[in-house]
Amino acid sequence: MAALVLLLGSCSGKTSAIAGGKPEAGKKLAAWYGCGSCHELPGLPGATGQVGPPLHRIARRAYITGSVPNTPANLMRWIREPRKVDARTIMPDMGISEQHGRDIAAYLYTLD
Amino acid sequence: MCSRFRNGLAGSVGMAVLAMSGCASTGSTAMAPPPGNMVEGNRQSVLHPGPVRPVRFVRNPMAGDAEAIEDGKRLFGQYNCSGCHAAGGGAIGPALIDDQWTYGSSAANIFWTIIEGRPGGMPGFGGKVSEDQAWRIAAYVRSLAKLPEEERPAGGLPGATAVERGREVFLQGPCAMCHTVRGTGSYSRVGPDLTHMASRKTIAAGTLPNTRGNLAGWILNPQNLKPGTQMPATQLESQDLHALLTFLESLQ
Numbered sequence: 001m002a003a004l005v006l007l008l009g010s011c012s013g014k015t016s017a018i019a020g021g022k023p024e025a026g027k028k029l030a031a032w033y034g035c036g037s038c039h040e041l042p043g044l045p046g047a048t049g050q051v052g053p054p055l056h057r058i059a060r061r062a063y064i065t066g067s068v069p070n071t072p073a074n075l076m077r078w079i080r081e082p083r084k085v086d087a088r089t090i091m092p093d094m095g096i097s098e099q100h101g102r103d104i105a106a107y108l109y110t111l112d
Numbered sequence: 113m114c115s116r117f118r119n120g121l122a123g124s125v126g127m128a129v130l131a132m133s134g135c136a137s138t139g140s141t142a143m144a145p146p147p148g149n150m151v152e153g154n155r156q157s158v159l160h161p162g163p164v165r166p167v168r169f170v171r172n173p174m175a176g177d178a179e180a181i182e183d184g185k186r187l188f189g190q191y192n193c194s195g196c197h198a199a200g201g202g203a204i205g206p207a208l209i210d211d212q213w214t215y216g217s218s219a220a221n222i223f224w225t226i227i228e229g230r231p232g233g234m235p236g237f238g239g240k241v242s243e244d245q246a247w248r249i250a251a252y253v254r255s256l257a258k259l260p261e262e263e264r265p266a267g268g269l270p271g272a273t274a275v276e277r278g279r280e281v282f283l284q285g286p287c288a289m290c291h292t293v294r295g296t297g298s299y300s301r302v303g304p305d306l307t308h309m310a311s312r313k314t315i316a317a318g319t320l321p322n323t324r325g326n327l328a329g330w331i332l333n334p335q336n337l338k339p340g341t342q343m344p345a346t347q348l349e350s351q352d353l354h355a356l357l358t359f360l361e362s363l364q
Binding site: 032036088 | 320321330351
């Protein structure tokens with residue numbers, strides 16, 4: 001895990017840009033908000049959703065949502081206010097706070 | 113007690129019927145099937161949980177079409193609706209010319225009544241009547257009761273709040289066929305009563321926290337979260353889903 005984080009950090013700078021994001025907290029938040037009802041999240045019990053795309057290795061993707069570059073800022077915005085990124089998306093706005101969005105994004109970037 | 117049990121049983125059959133029909137495949141939902149090529153029909157003798165086909169939220173495509181009423185009149189005779197409803201005055205089945213509507217008077221309500229049938233006698237005509245024909249019959253039935261023409265522009269009611277739009281989705285879509293929200297005119301007992309939905313801590317029989325995200329996943333694809341549940345998947349346009357979620361979250 002540490003190696004992955006290091007790798008990501010050195011290659012893309014994504015993890016370093018999610019300053020203050022706590023992956024462990026993000027994992028618990030992802031479970032509570034119910035990301036797994038629509039998405040597959042490896043390592044998260046019950047997160048077998050088949051409504052949206054699986055989130056394996058999301059840190060390595062060039063684009064997210066089919067439309068915006070995969071940057072920490074875009075990912076956090078998407079998590080918090082998806083309908084402001086894409087008005088036609090089925091993904092609901094869940095009232096996620098900035099810190100929670102940061103933690104969830106940090107967690108998602110650890111997924112293998 | 114006995115009659116409640118009977119209602120429950122009949123309701124369960126209705127649920128299975130709902131589950132069995134809906135659209136023929138995921139791919140076909142983007143566009144309406146051609147007239148005469150109806151989605152698979154009801155099999156009222158089959159009752160089992162398991163993978164179910166999604167049910168769509170439907171909008172009335174015949175609003176304001178005078179010809180549809182004429183066609184509906186012809187079809188009403190052709191499919192022998194009068195066998196139970198007489199010329200609208202009712203006999204074995206309820207009257208259609210009064211203002212009593214057990215399962216709702218909107219074109220979408222009547223559409224579902226025709227396609228899926230209703231507990232206690234009304235058979236589902238889903239295998240025999242095409243969707244196009246069902247809308248025409250619904251238009252005619254509404255004209256019998258002298259109900260005003262519906263305007264139902266895509267995207268919901270202009271000017272309505274999200275809660276109002278969501279209530280519309282709930283009542284016009286398949287939700288109200290199985291669930292009750294007291295005060296809205298829905299009172300089916302097939303699925304849980306959702307009158308205080310927002311006060312619940314969990315959904316899906318206690319398996320998921322009652323959050324907007326879980327609720328969305330549950331509505332859109334319940335079989336994946338709880339294999340064997342009788343709740344069928346529902347296919348909604350994203351705007352309709354968001355409005356529906358807002359409505360459900362307003363039910364304290």
